[in-house]
Amino acid sequence: MKIVVSEFIWEEGLQILSEQGDVVYNADLWKEDLVRELVDADALVVRNQTRVTREMIRRASRLKVIGRLGVGLDNIDLAAAREAGIPVVYARNANAISVAEYVFAAMLTFARRLEEATAHVKGGGWNRRLYTRMELYGKTLGLIGTGEIGTRLAHRAQAFGMKILGYDPFIPPYEVACTEFGVQLTDLETVLSRADFVSLHVPLNSATRNLINRETLALMKPSAYLINTSRGGVVNEDDLYHALKEGRISGAALDVLVQEPPQDSPLFKLDNVILTPHIAGLTEEAQVKTSVLVAQEVVKILRGEPSSCVVK
Numbered sequence: 001m002k003i004v005v006s007e008f009i010w011e012e013g014l015q016i017l018s019e020q021g022d023v024v025y026n027a028d029l030w031k032e033d034l035v036r037e038l039v040d041a042d043a044l045v046v047r048n049q050t051r052v053t054r055e056m057i058r059r060a061s062r063l064k065v066i067g068r069l070g071v072g073l074d075n076i077d078l079a080a081a082r083e084a085g086i087p088v089v090y091a092r093n094a095n096a097i098s099v100a101e102y103v104f105a106a107m108l109t110f111a112r113r114l115e116e117a118t119a120h121v122k123g124g125g126w127n128r129r130l131y132t133r134m135e136l137y138g139k140t141l142g143l144i145g146t147g148e149i150g151t152r153l154a155h156r157a158q159a160f161g162m163k164i165l166g167y168d169p170f171i172p173p174y175e176v177a178c179t180e181f182g183v184q185l186t187d188l189e190t191v192l193s194r195a196d197f198v199s200l201h202v203p204l205n206s207a208t209r210n211l212i213n214r215e216t217l218a219l220m221k222p223s224a225y226l227i228n229t230s231r232g233g234v235v236n237e238d239d240l241y242h243a244l245k246e247g248r249i250s251g252a253a254l255d256v257l258v259q260e261p262p263q264d265s266p267l268f269k270l271d272n273v274i275l276t277p278h279i280a281g282l283t284e285e286a287q288v289k290t291s292v293l294v295a296q297e298v299v300k301i302l303r304g305e306p307s308s309c310v311v312k
């Protein structure tokens with residue numbers, strides 16, 4: 001068996017794959033080189049940078065499985081994989097806690113400004129009034145998407161005494177968790193207009209692209225913050241820039257951008273923006289879990305066993 005891994009994977013996962021076959025591991029295996037390697041490959045394992053295209057799938061005539069070291073599947077042509085009869089397995093729920101904790105870090109950053117206060121003190125300041133900020137207790141968290149990450153975030157927000165509103169048109173699988181964690185399910189307009197923090201947890205697809213745009217941003221309170229850990233394309237960055245610059249919302253934390261890495265962006269010039277390089281799911285714990293889970297599921301498919309992490 002030949003297993004091609006085209007982006008970084010933790011050692012624990014690599015070990016599992018190596019016991020099953022010959023692993024070609026190159027964390028920067030791009031385009032033509034990758035296509036060449038795939039010609040006689042049985043499995044391909046990617047993260048979110050490798051674009052798995054219809055053409056690539058067509059040329060990989062021996063391919064039996066695609067493993068995705070993460071959750072978002074927008075870099076894989078799922079229709080082409082389905083038509084070719086190639087299952088795609090992914091790391092369902094493996095990084096959800098890490099992302100939920102990232103969202104808390106962002107909310108607490110906006111609420112308490114510890115880094116800014118530190119810089120202020122180191123610069124000789126001691127203005128206690130300036131850093132008299134707000135509690136998360138009693139504030140409203142608005143979840144757009146209440147799946148694995150949304151429900152884990154709700155669990156943590158409940159412990160902080162936050163009110164939680166959720167919008168998810170495909171809720172049934174997570175309805176019990178939403179009830180348990182105090183999520184009041186409602187429509188998109190209500191979530192956006194009432195939330196103090198709006199957090200996005202939807203996949204990027206044709207229905208969610210530009211979901212946050214001029215019109216939907218206009219529904220948010222001027223005191224509210226937007227947190228995007230889903231995918232850059234879910235937010236229209238130009239509309240967000242203007243909303244932030246004109247004070248129509250208070251701030252935004254963006255872990256994901258339309259173009260990654262970004263060349264340049266007007267968002268860089270704003271003080272009320274937190275920007276991170278797609279790290280919400282990147283913790284040691286989540287990456288060990290992700291690598292082991294995906295490696296195990298890839299191996300199951302190669303052995304002809306059923307996997308519970310196949311994309312439906």
Ligand SMILES: NC(=O)c1ccc[n+]([C@@H]2O[C@H](COP(=O)([O-])OP(=O)(O)OC[C@H]3O[C@@H](n4cnc5c(N)ncnc54)[C@H](O)[C@@H]3O)[C@@H](O)[C@H]2O)c1
Pocket residue numbers: 071072073093095096099144145146147148149150167168169170171174201202203204207208229230231255256278279280281282
């Ligand atoms: N920044 C990171 O490091 C990071 C890490 C993990 C996941 N993600 C992103 O977060 C997304 C969500 O991850 P998850 O594990 O919670 O996935 P999930 O599939 O468990 O949950 C997604 C939820 O979104 C809902 N949804 C789909 N379309 C919707 C729409 N139009 N409006 C509202 N809700 C909609 C689904 O019903 C589902 O409940 C992933 O698709 C991925 O793009 C990013």
Ligand SMILES: O=C(O)CC[C@@H](O)C(=O)O
Pocket residue numbers: 047048049069070071072073095278281
């Ligand atoms: O592949 C990555 O490293 C990003 C992971 C994250 O965005 C996901 O969708 O799980």
